[in-house]
Structures are given as structure tokens and as C-alpha cells.
Amino acid sequence: MIKAILVFNNHGKPRLIKFFQYYSEETQQNIIRETFQLVSKRDDSVCNFLEGGSLIGGSDFKLIYRHYATLYFVFCVDSSESELGILDLIQVFVETLDKCFENVCELDLIFHVDKVQYILSEIVMGGMVLETNMNEIVTQIEAQNKLEKQEVSIN
């Protein structure tokens, strides 16, 4: 089960946050700050798995993160998920974003938050992995876009 998905940049500014367990606004910001502190301290040569921080605090969960250029993608998962599997899932997510936005960069995430959230919701639903095939995801998203466009032009 996935507890949270966080994307923030090298300075700790959140670019995408999705919690599958309810936390208040203030707690969310604290978690983001703390996770950033934990993750930014890590060298590139060490492993991508982290334990610690109040989001996890002694429980079964761990943080699995990947660093791409200016962005950190962090998934907080429990022991039912395979660590390497999640790493590859992050890769799939980023590749999908790349396909949808063409050479995705941080700006795309900033200006199209809702789109990115939508793509994410096609990959992970309710804390469980929904789809891992990039092509399927993209097909679904393009279908949605087409329908929406049709609606707008009809109106």
C-alpha cells in the first residue's frame, strides 16, 4: 500500500503532493519539509530507500525516492510493496509524463498540476497500484482529452 506520493524540487518546494491517508494541512507541510530534509541529505551513490521521519515513525513504511535533475519523486510505501518494483513504477510515471508533455520539465509540473494529478490517478488509485503499462495510461488520458475537447467545442 502506498501512503503518500510527493514531488518537490531541489529547494524543497512542493510540485505535486498526494496523500492516501488524511493529514491536516499543517501536518502535510511538516511532512513535506521533513521528507525534503531527509532526502536532500542523501548522496547520489547511496541506495534509494530511506527510513525515518515522522511520516513513518517506527512503523512498517519506508521512503523510496528517485532524483531526476531538479526534482525528487518520493513514494512512501509499506512492506507489501517491492522496493525495486516501486523504483520502476516511479520510472514508469516519469516516462508517462514525458510522453504526455514531451520532454517534460519542472515547469510543466508547475503549470499543469491538474494534468499531472490526473496521470498519477491513472497509475495509483486509493493507495494501490492500478496500472503499470505506460501505453495504456497514455491511451486512457488521450481518450479523456478528446472527449473533453469535444465537449468544449460543442458548448
Add this chain to the structure above:
Amino acid sequence: MSAMIQSTIAALPELLQQRLGMGGGSSNKKSSFLSTVAHDNNFQSFVQTIHALKSKSEEDIFLNKVIAGIKQQLSQLGISPAYVRDLVLKQVYCEMLGYSLPFAYIHAVNLAQKGSLLNKRIGYLAAVLSFNEDHELALLLINTIQRDLNSTNVLEVCMALSACTHFVTADIVPLMLPTVEEKLKHSKALVRKKAVLALGSFLKKRLSLWNHLKPVMKFALADKDPRVMEAVLTVYYPLVKNDPTQFKELVPTLIYLVEQTLDSRLPTSYEYHSTSAPWLLIRLLGILGFLGKDDKSASQQMYSVLEKVMLMSAVNHSVACAVVYESVRTIATIVPSQDLLNLAMKSVANFVRSKNSNHRYLGIKTLTLIVEQVKLSYTMDHQTVLFECLDHCDESLRRMTLQLLYKIANPHNLNVICQKMNECLSSTSDPYLRTDIATKICAIIKQHSPTKEWLINAISYLLLKNSEDVPVTAVDFLYDLLSDGDERLKAFAVKEYTKLLEKTDLPDKLLKLSAWVVGEYFSLLTDHSAFDVTTLLLKKLHSTLAVDVQLCIIDAYAKVLLMQGANAHKYTVQLTTMPNGSFGIIDKEIEHLQRLVKCCSEKQLSAIEKRPQMCEMDFTLSFLDKYVADALQQGASTYRQQSPVPVSLPAVYERLYSFATSSQGGSQKSDSLPSQKSGSSLRSRSCLGATVKVTPVWGKEGLLPGSSVVHSVTAASDLEEEIQQGKMLFVGENEHQKLASELFAGWTTTVQGSRKQQLTENSIQAAVGLHLPSNSSVESRLNQASVSDDQTSRDSPFWAME
């Protein structure tokens, strides 16, 4: 008319965007993707402005202005949905940055309810990100979700199913269940898949649903689309983990599925970096692991397929490694054959020796799992790597290695492992990790320590360095060990702890422990005189210490003091030389102690000290028979049994009691007091009457027939004798005797061990309530006594009530 103008205006930015392209990216694909959304320039410019702001304070000012603006605009009537959408998007963005806009939630819900696909999507998105099922607006949304579930538009159904996982509470599940179940038969695989996961989320909220959903899920498992099947497995995983016995019949199905996948029977679209359906394989192997645990027959069925997985080629890419890692995990969990184990060990060796730090981490993790199955000698092969990992800069790797060390601890390597763990403990600052390591160290010490002396030393060392992290159970274990230990052990302990007391800056737990040991077993101490010890104890006493620590020290001091018998009063000089007010709350203790030493004769003092080890608690209070007889003669009425009122003693007591009673030593539980584990023992003490069956002894006429009087009516001269025998005494008038008796209250004990003395305090209070005749004068006197007890108990719980 106005609607048309509005929509034209709304469409304008889109047209403009299409002409000019977005932010430099002019390829057709990108712009068409982006411009399918009639995003108002408003939102884009809003984000741009934020992005351009340099500092947090500027951002604060800007956003607060924007939020106020949004609030005002949303409160207007008749704004177009497109505009609302734009504002809601801004709300989502602001919330991500940490500013909450609760007034906008209702608008998000409105958007989701009516309107176009786009509005619905944004509305749902905002709702999901802003609040959860406990919010009041969630119910409104449920309505919308139900409507959307029944819509003909596939996209709406999908959106509704996704929203189900967020907003459906356990109560609403029955409402939604039929609709969602129906979706399992939908023509589109995507809808079926989402329906399965939605049902999975319902199951999490209401486990009782499983009986109902079992056939449904089974049917879905056989779905022709593998993705639906994968979703079912995702739902099954936590269920199988909890209770594998229910799912044993799945074993052949799952094995078949693994074989199919490995044989590339799945279409090529399932391939990811030349591995066919890796995530599906991982999930399957995980479930098989749970099913095969401790089950030889199920495990045997899996051998061939596991072998196949292990021999998979192309282990270059990380996802193939993931599958191999998962299969090693499975092998470690089930009952494996020797061949499988060999294969697994080879893989583990590869992982551990790999240059990739992720692989090394996983290697150590699997090593920890597999070490239970194979001989310890196997881990010796990896010793060098292990030690390297221990000193690695990567904290995660260090943690994992510590786990492994904990698993392989035995009496031979205990020393080294403890040392390493101590080093890690002192180098980390994460409180959870510290507690974890400290608990582990205590566990392995308890299990494997060569001698008891070693154990005492090890735990004391731990307490010295990191006392906050050491679990309470470890400290209690020490108390028990010492109480049950033989003379030699006690002598050793008291020597060590006296040495320890000479150090400065001892943490509280250790100070309490040392004081207790010294006081308790002082008689076994050979190389320090009583004077040395008492000076040492007094030096440690300081008003800044916690009250329970101070009390412990004074307790120990008193024990040593009283053992000196006739010379006791020489020591009071020490007390008087302490500066005034350096004791705070225990000032009274000191005072009473001085008085005690002054007043009591040597015989009395040594009687206090004698502390008979094994007595029956006399609930009939037979030594008070004379008193009762006299009172009855004078016309007092007999006692009317009332339900005991729990005495709420102050926090000071509580701490003392938990220290004293948190581990009831040994097998000597006298049939009187029930043994409790900690904390709440307080109330049980005072409700003694409730737990102990006491039969009434006295009636109106005098002694009830059938009740035996243990002692005949005694004369005053027998009082001395009774004191000698350590029985309780409760006589009012005489100052000496009053003091001695009140002190006795704290000292006579019936349960084994001196630290249980304090109990009798309470037991008197309870017993008194039960037995003495409630004559008005008698009662008032009693009440006075107990009130004064109460008051003094606030200051001086041990002895000397005044």
C-alpha cells in the same frame, strides 16, 4: 446570449494558445495536449507570478491577497462554471503550497456535481485533495458519485470509482456495494479493474464484507483481461498475509499463472524491459510466499516454478532483479528444498557483492531473512562485506546490517555485536531508531549473555550512555534479576553500583537503580563503610532531581542508616549539615527520619529494619481487638459495610508505586495482594477491599460467633512485644508510639521484598475503612487521622505521617 459570450470568451485563450504555442514548445502534439483544456490564462498567469516571486514573505503577501480575492469572487452569484473552475484550480495550488481555503470546498463539490467532463474532473480532483470521508461535504459528494456510477459515460464511471476510494466511509459501504459490484461485469476492462480496487478499499474499511465478496473476487480473478486479475491479486495480498489458511486453494492457480507469464504467453504489451509482466510476477510470488509458509505440501508444489524464476536470464535490468529478489524472499519464507536454497544463496551473494547500493541493501535484507534457514557459517562468508556495510556512509544500509546482526547474535559474537550496536546508537539522532536499537540490544543481552554479572554490567552501561532509549522492561528485568539472585550476585551488584554512584551526572533511571541496590544489599558490601555510603548518597541528593529519584535516594539512605542501630543518631549530623531547602519536597522525609532516629530506641530501630519477610496479612486486624472491644462497650455501633472509595493519591505516589510494583518479583505472591504490572496498580491498591474477601468479625454485641480472634486482648506492656514482632500498631495518644506506629505503617510488610513496603500504607487506608466501628467520635478521629495522612502523604509518602 450571455452564456454564448461567456463561452466565446472562454474559448479565446485556447485559440490564442494554439496560435502562439505554449511557453516555447511548439510541437503539435504538445500544444494539442495542453490546449484541450480551456485553461484560463488567469490560472497560468497566477502560477507564473508565484513562480517569479523570490522570497517566502513575498509569496505570503501575494497569496493572502489572492485568497481574499478568491473568497470574494466565490461568494458572488452567477459566475460561470469555467470561472469557478479556474478559481478551484487556484485553490488546489494554494493548498499544495500550504494555504488552506476551506470556503472553496463547496464549490469544488458543485463543480463535480453538474457540468461537463472537464469541470467534473477538476471538481473531483479538488475534493480528493482537500478533504476526506470525515468531512461534512463528503456526503454531498456521495450523491454525485452514485449518480456518476450509473451514468453511461465511461469516463464518469471511472472518475466516480476513483472517488469511491476516498470518500466512502464504513457506514456508506453497503449503499455503494451493489452499484460497484455491478461494474465488475462492465464491458471495458478499465472499469472492471477500477471496480475491483474500489471493492478492495471497501474491504479495508469493513472486513466483514469478505464473506460476501469472496465469490465475486474469485470470479474476477478468472477475468480474461490479465490486468483485472492483477488488480484482484493486489486486493488479495494483505488478506493472504493476515490469514493464509483461507486461500490455500489458490496455490495451483497462482503457480499456473506464474508459469504462463514466464512462458511469455501474455501479449507483448505486458513486457517491460524484456521481462514479461514483472509487477504481476512480483505480486504472485509474494502471495505464494505467504501461502507456502510453514506448509510443506504447498511449498513442494512451488519448487519447480520457483526454480524457473531463479534461472531467468537477463538479470541486467533492475526490474528483472526485482523479480529475482522477490523469489528469493519467497524461498526464504516457505519451506524450501536444498536446491532452491542453494540457488537463493547464490543470488544473495550476487546482491550483497554488487556495486549497486540498492542491490546491496536488498542483499542484506534477504540475508536477514534467509539466515534462519541456513547455517550460520554461511553468513561468515560475507563477513567482510558486512563490516564494510556497518561503517558505510549510507544510513539505510547501516540499519539493515544492524537488523542482520540482531538476527545472528549468539553467545560467542555477543560482545562485538553489542559494541557495534552501541556505536550506532550513539551516532544516530532519530528517536525511533534509537529506541529500536536499544530494545534490540537489551533483547540479545537477555537472551545470550554468558553470565548474569555480564548482563548487569551491559545493561548498566546502556543506561549510563542512553538512558532515555532503554525500555522500561529492561530496567524491571534487572530489578527482578537482582531480587531473585543469589548472594554472590547481590554482592557483586552492590559493589558495582556503589562504584557507579561515585560518578557524576548519572541519568535518573540509573540513579534510582543504584540507590535501590545499595540500600537493599548494603549488608553485603565489604569495602565501604556505612559512613562512606551514606555520604555518597547524600551527595547525590539534590532538589533539582525528580521527586521519585529523591525518594529513592532517601529510602536507600534510611535503610543503611537504620541498619546501624545504636549508631544511627551519629549520622543525623550529616543530615543537619545539608543546606536548608536543598531537598524541596522531601524536607519532611528528612525531618521525620531525624525524629525517628532521635526517638526510637535501638531495639525499635532494629525491629524496623528487621522487616520480617513472610507474614500473613491479617485483615481482621486482630491486634486491635482490645480497642474495638472497648469502643463497643462504650456504645459504639458496628461498622456498616460500604463500597470502598478509591483513594486518589498524588502523582508522587504513582511514580513510586510503578517503580516498586511494575515487576512483581518471584513466585512469592502472598494470597493477599493481587499483583499488577504497572501504573494502574495504584487504584487496585486502594480498592483493596473490593478485591479481597473480608468477613465481618465484629457485631453489635461483640465478637461474632465463629470468628476467631488471633490475639487476646493485650495490655499496654504487650505493645513493645508486638512492635518487636513487626505487627501493625495504631494507637492514638502517645506521641512516641504514634510516631512509631505511623512509621510502622510504611515499614511492616507482608509481601516479599522491601520495596513493597509502601503498599501497606494503602492497605491500611483501605482496611481501616472496612473494619473499625463508625462511631461518630471514633469516626471523626479516624477521619482526622486519615485526612492528616492524606495531607502528609502528599509530602511524605514513605514514613512519618503527621
